[in-house]
Amino acid sequence: MKCMSQSQDSGKDQSKSSVKCPPDKIIYDANMGARICLETGEVIEEQVIGDEAEWRAYTPDEKARRTRVGGPLSLSKPNMGVDVYIGSFHEGSGKKIRGLSRRIDMLRLQRSFRMGRTLSSLEKNINQALKILDELATHMELSNKVREEASKMYRDATQKGLTRGRSIESVVAATLYAACRKLRIPCTIDEIAKHLSIKDNDVKREIARCYRLLVRDLEVDIPVIEPELFVNRIVSALGLPDYVAVEAIKILREARGKGTTAGKDPSGLAAAAVYLAALKHGLRRTQKEVAHVAGVTEVTVRNRYKEIAGEAASKLS
Template structure:
């Protein structure tokens, strides 16, 4: 047994007061130990003369002594410890299904214990708190292959309820979690899309796209699933795989509108205008403003221009999209007035468009939008 030393004078002569459970230095009087737990067994006598063991048993991980009574172990644990024990069993069962490490389980158990101490579990579903604690533990232990929606699918719980509980837990415990890198999910989603032997090549291009998105401020404040979906769709088309928007949406579990927004934002960046060969070899050091900032600035400029036009007395320009119904009616009238010669005109126009397309074949951008379909350019 190693004898304790005084932290002030370095003395080794320590005197203990067994009744108070304290130990102090004889040389300077500094209290070295206090509230010590004695593991010795002491016996006493009851009023009837029967022998009894003095003291109480404190289990590992418990904060209070176990109560003695005629029922033995039954009903002796406190409600708090019973709640933590039940949550620990749920954490271990979920971790076994999702193949999480023991460190993640221990971290999730500690988080749940802190949540109980802060009375965070009152009024909330226990399974939601357990799932959120596991997710936070995965984030802290660099095990970032799982998202919150994975726990939602496994437990059949609304993902928005889990998200709300997660935000409240982070705020209550004052946690600082690292930002999620969407590139950590690329390999997982690429395997689900079944690219065969080209999976590694597609994943490499997708990771490069994610890095480009991050350079252009497209990943900040966005869910990683949308970033991964846009990157995988572009990477699949870059490697001549026909993967539709519906297939990507089913794998990454996002809305198709979210995916199209990410593609539209990438189209407005300088990298979106590069050819396929240039994108793989050239890395643009310039970065653009965040899409939210650009959209807000365009709106402010439009409002300012409209205010200036109203001050001058001219009518402000109508926003794009107004008067579509009237335009369609005029277009239908022109179609009805056209005769049989329309077919020849369409053939000539198609031939002119084909020649123009062949002339500009070498300078096509990486991404363009046509008829609500995203087409990659090589």
């Protein structure tokens, strides 16, 4: 009981000291491992673990050389962005290695390490896929969030054996499309396919198959994407004014209220709505032009247009 009362008393004393000392006067002494009040000299807190670097650096070069903390872990980088680096000109203490023979020894050690490190077939597959994914995402100007999500899906797919017997590019494209859908970013398979090195006519069909496989086996929760999300991009690509986008969104909302949009591809609906809105304002664009920028077929635009225009026939006349 005495021990308890003593610890309680010391706790009260510490709290009283910290109340007396203004917060801006409390400093951390790394040598003592304690927080001290500059005004009274009292020890506010003892046995504090410091979170700053234990080394000193006076120039940016010194700081870069001595720091042991790299960039954040990233699923979109090979080996999660973590790698082993053997320096050739500095010791662990930061001192320069002197003497030509010692430097040559370090260079030999570096070379031996690089040659001795072998990657498994799984690692090689992932590294190749991440490189393709990065190139695709860069071409399409997609955010890091999309890259990370797509990278996670690809890693999960390899762990489940879903990539076996399938083209790496097709699976990567499918993960990128799934990531965009999951994050509600307007994107079509056509857009992704045109940036692939594979120019096979069946590539879009293969991406769609891989996408369905990923969604099913990885249990990816894909939210419903509203066609309105595609409108501004289509309008901008066609060089149409903003009021056409406003009109197209209005047309889509009216069509949704009447059940015309249920179960239809959002990009096709958006393309048809933009085509119809442009016609209403006397700004003619061909169905072929609209289909091309929307990433859908001309037949899709024509069919969706007939369905939507049928619902808005009274307003077209």
